[in-house]
Amino acid sequence: MTTMSPTPELAAPRPRGGVVQSVNDSLVMAKRNLIRMSRIPEMIIFGVIQPVMFVVLFSYVFGGSISVDGSTSPAAYREFLMAGIFAQTVTFATAGAGAGIADDMHKGLIDRFRSLPMARGAVLTGRTLADLVQTTLTLVVLAVVALLVGWRTHTSPLEVLGGFALLLLLGYAFSWIGALIGLSVRTPEAATSGGLIWLFPLTFISNAFVPSENMPPFLRHIAEWNPFSATVQAARGLFGNFPPGYEAPAAWPMQHPIIASVVWSVLIIVVFRTLAVRKYRSATA
Amino acid sequence: MPGAIYAEGLVKTFGDVRALDGVDLDVPEGTVLGLLGPNGAGKTTAVRVLTTLLQPDSGKAVVAGIDVLKHPNEVRRAIGLSGQFAAVDEYLTGRENLQMVGQLYQMRSKAAKARAGELLDRFNLADAADRTAKTYSGGMRRRLDLAAALVVRPPVMFMDEPTTGLDPRNRQQLWEVIQELVAGGTTLLLTTQYLEEADHLADDICVVDHGKVIARGTSDQLKARTGGERVEVVVHERDRMPEARAVLAGFGKGEATVEEHTRKLTVPVAGGAKLLAEVIRELDGRGIEIDDIGLRRPTLDDVFISLTGHAAALTGEEPGEGQAGTKGHGRKAHKAAKETAQ
Numbered sequence: 001m002t003t004m005s006p007t008p009e010l011a012a013p014r015p016r017g018g019v020v021q022s023v024n025d026s027l028v029m030a031k032r033n034l035i036r037m038s039r040i041p042e043m044i045i046f047g048v049i050q051p052v053m054f055v056v057l058f059s060y061v062f063g064g065s066i067s068v069d070g071s072t073s074p075a076a077y078r079e080f081l082m083a084g085i086f087a088q089t090v091t092f093a094t095a096g097a098g099a100g101i102a103d104d105m106h107k108g109l110i111d112r113f114r115s116l117p118m119a120r121g122a123v124l125t126g127r128t129l130a131d132l133v134q135t136t137l138t139l140v141v142l143a144v145v146a147l148l149v150g151w152r153t154h155t156s157p158l159e160v161l162g163g164f165a166l167l168l169l170l171g172y173a174f175s176w177i178g179a180l181i182g183l184s185v186r187t188p189e190a191a192t193s194g195g196l197i198w199l200f201p202l203t204f205i206s207n208a209f210v211p212s213e214n215m216p217p218f219l220r221h222i223a224e225w226n227p228f229s230a231t232v233q234a235a236r237g238l239f240g241n242f243p244p245g246y247e248a249p250a251a252w253p254m255q256h257p258i259i260a261s262v263v264w265s266v267l268i269i270v271v272f273r274t275l276a277v278r279k280y281r282s283a284t285a
Numbered sequence: 286m287p288g289a290i291y292a293e294g295l296v297k298t299f300g301d302v303r304a305l306d307g308v309d310l311d312v313p314e315g316t317v318l319g320l321l322g323p324n325g326a327g328k329t330t331a332v333r334v335l336t337t338l339l340q341p342d343s344g345k346a347v348v349a350g351i352d353v354l355k356h357p358n359e360v361r362r363a364i365g366l367s368g369q370f371a372a373v374d375e376y377l378t379g380r381e382n383l384q385m386v387g388q389l390y391q392m393r394s395k396a397a398k399a400r401a402g403e404l405l406d407r408f409n410l411a412d413a414a415d416r417t418a419k420t421y422s423g424g425m426r427r428r429l430d431l432a433a434a435l436v437v438r439p440p441v442m443f444m445d446e447p448t449t450g451l452d453p454r455n456r457q458q459l460w461e462v463i464q465e466l467v468a469g470g471t472t473l474l475l476t477t478q479y480l481e482e483a484d485h486l487a488d489d490i491c492v493v494d495h496g497k498v499i500a501r502g503t504s505d506q507l508k509a510r511t512g513g514e515r516v517e518v519v520v521h522e523r524d525r526m527p528e529a530r531a532v533l534a535g536f537g538k539g540e541a542t543v544e545e546h547t548r549k550l551t552v553p554v555a556g557g558a559k560l561l562a563e564v565i566r567e568l569d570g571r572g573i574e575i576d577d578i579g580l581r582r583p584t585l586d587d588v589f590i591s592l593t594g595h596a597a598a599l600t601g602e603e604p605g606e607g608q609a610g611t612k613g614h615g616r617k618a619h620k621a622a623k624e625t626a627q
Contacts, residue, residue: 013391014362021391028388036376039417108372112433115336117361118389282340 022119029126048141051089059149068243082151083236084208090171093131094178095195101182102191121277128175135171154240163238166261170231173265176272183279208232224251227264233257288313289441289472295344304330306496317467319487320476327496328476332445336366349441365434367444371426375419379410379429386433404432424455442473480585494593511583511591515553521574529573
C-alpha cells in the first residue's frame with residue numbers, strides 16, 4: 001500500500017446537475033441492477049415460470065367452464081384470457097422493485113447512495129428501469145408460450161406492439177408503487193409479500209380473467225373503473241381478442257380503454273414517483 | 286476559524302429519546318476526532334447528521350466549510366462515508382462497485398475505472414477485483430467499503446465503527462490504512478466503542494453518552510482526569526487488610542480504596558516500578574501475604590467508568606438508531622459485550 005497524496009484535494013467534479021445528471025445517474029443505477037439480475041438468474045426464471053403456470057392453468061382448468069359472451073369454447077377463452085395474464089404479469093414488477101429497494105435499505109446501500117452527490121431520484125429510477133427490462137423479457141417469453149397454447153392476434157403488428165407498450169407502461173407505473181413499498185417496510189421479505197397481497201384482489205376484481213358483465217353490480221363497477229382493467233381492455237382490443245359480437249360495457253374507461261390506460265398509468269407514475277422520491281430523501285436505513 | 290468538521294448545539298429526537306442532546310464538535314483540519322461511547326450514546330446519529338443523511342431538529346453543522354443543512358449536495362462532494370456495515374453491492378465485483386461509486390460522484394466513466402484500479406491495488410484487493418463481493422471475507426468487504434469512501438480522495442472522512450466485528454488482524458490492518466490516510470492530511474471523524482481504538486487513532490476524543498458530550502480532550506488528558514497510575518494489591522488474609530492499607534497510605538499520594546469482598550486495595554501513586562518494589566518489600570517485611578500486586582495505568586475504560594458510572598460497551602441497544610430502523614445492533618452489542626468480557 002502506498003501513501004496518499006499529501007494534500008487531498010476536493011476531487012469530486014462539479015455535478016452537471018439537471019436532467020443530464022439525472023439521466024446519467026439513473027442509467028448507472030439501472031446498469032447496476034441489471035448486472036445484479038443477471039447474477040441471480042433464478043429470480044428471472046421464477047419470474048417467468050409463475051405467469052406461464054397461470055397461462056396453462058387458466059387455459060386448461062377454467063377454459064371449458066368460463067363463458068365469454070355466450071361461447072364456452074376453450075379457444076375463445078384462451079384468446080380472451082391472454083391480455084389479462086399479460087397485465088397481471090407486468091404488475092408483479094411491483095414485488096421485484098419493492099424487494100430490491102428494501103434489500104438496498106437493509107444492507108446500508110441506500111445510506112451510501114444518499115451520501116453521494118447524485119441525483120435524488122436516480123436510485124429509484126434506475127431500479128424501475130431495470131425492472132422494465134426484466135418485465136419486457138418476461139412478456140416475450142410469455143407471448144411465445146401463449147402462441148403455443150393457441151393465442152392469436154387479429155390486428156396489425158403496430159396495434160399489437162401498441163398493446164404491449166400499454167402493458168409495459170402499466171408495469172413501469174406499478175414498479176413505482178413497489179418502490180414506495182420497498183422504502184416503507186423493513187425487510188425484503190415484507191416488501192415481497194407487501195407488494196403481492198393487494199395485487200390479487202386488484203387483478204381479480206377486474207376484467208382480466210372473466211368478463212365484468214357477469215359480476216354483481218357492485219363488483220362490476222369496481223372492475224370497470226379499476227385502472228388495471230383499462231389496460232387489459234385496451235390490450236385486448238389492440239390484439240383483436242374480443243369475442244365476435246362483443247360490446248364493451250358502458251363505463252367510460254371501458255369505452256375509451258386506450259386513453260384510460262395511459263391516463264391511469266401516467267397518474268400512478270406521477271403520484272407514486274413523487275411520494276417515493278420524497279420518502280427516499282428522508283429514508284433512515 | 287471553525288475546523289473541517291464543526292457542529293453546534295445539535296439536537297435530534299426520535300420519539301421520547303434524545304439521540305443528540307446539544308452536541309458541539311470542532312475538528313481542526315487534518316486531525317482525527319474519536320467519538321467514543323457505548324451503543325445508544327448517539328454516535329451514529331451524529332455521523333448521520335454530519336453526512337447529510339439525517340436532518341437535526343436544531344443546531345448547526347459545517348463540514349469542509351460548507352453548511353450541511355443549507356448545501357447538502359455540496360457537502361456530499363467533499364466527504365467520504367464508511368458506515369457500520371460494509372455497504373457494498375454483493376452481487377457486483379469489487380471493481381464494479383468502485384466504478385459505480387466513482388460515476389455517482391460524477392466522475393467520467395473512464396476516470397472512475399482508472400481510480401477503481403488504483404484503489405483495488407492499494408487495498409490489496411487486486412486479486413479479487415473481478416469476483417463478486419459476495420465471495421469476500423468480512424475484512425475484504427470492509428476494505429472495499431473504505432475504498433468506496435475514498436474514491437474522490439475526500440478531504441473529510443467519516444467512519445462509523447470501522448472495525449466493529451473484525452478480528453484483531455483485520456482490525457490492525459484497517460488501523461494502518463486509517464493512519465496512512467490521516468498522514469495524508471485527511472480530516473477524520475471516527476466513532477468507536479473500543480477505547481483502545483480511540484486511544485490508538487484519535488488526536489482528540491469526545492466521550493458521548495445519552496446524546497451529550499460528557500468529556501473531551503486528548504487521550505492523556507482524559508486519563509489524567511482519573512488520577513494517573515496506581516498500585517493495586519490483593520491481600521491474602523482479610524484481617525490483614527487494615528494494616529496493608531496503612532502501608533499503602535504511606536506510599537500513595539491519596540486515600541487508598543478498599544474492596545472488601547475481593548480483598549483488593551488500590552492507591553494512587555507517583556513513582557512507577559521503583560515504588561512498586563518498595564511497596565512489595567514493605568508488605569513482605571511485615572509478613573502480609575499477597576495474592577496479586579501490580580502497577581496499573583489508567584485505560585480509557587477507567588475514564589469511561591469514572592465519567593459515566595458504567596462500563597463502555599455493556600449497555601445494549603442504541604434506542605435512537607434502533608427506532609430509525611438500523612439493523613444489526615443486537616449482533617453488534619452482543620459482540621462488543623463478548624469482547625469486553627474477555
